[in-house]
Amino acid sequence: MEFRASLSVDSEVYKELSDLSDARRIAVNHDNDKPIPLQLWLDDPDWRPEGWQGKWIK
Numbered sequence: 001m002e003f004r005a006s007l008s009v010d011s012e013v014y015k016e017l018s019d020l021s022d023a024r025r026i027a028v029n030h031d032n033d034k035p036i037p038l039q040l041w042l043d044d045p046d047w048r049p050e051g052w053q054g055k056w057i058k
Helices: 012-031 038-043
Strands: none
Touching: 012 038
């Protein structure tokens, strides 16, 4: 038996997730192209950059 799942994310939500991820990468690495460890998000899932005005992610 094979199981497949997919997730569709509204483009506005995806854009906001990308913006938040880029901001976190810049805050940690000073470079939004360098990945950050998942553990950072797990340790502080409510992190937001100063002045964050998210519509979907508060």
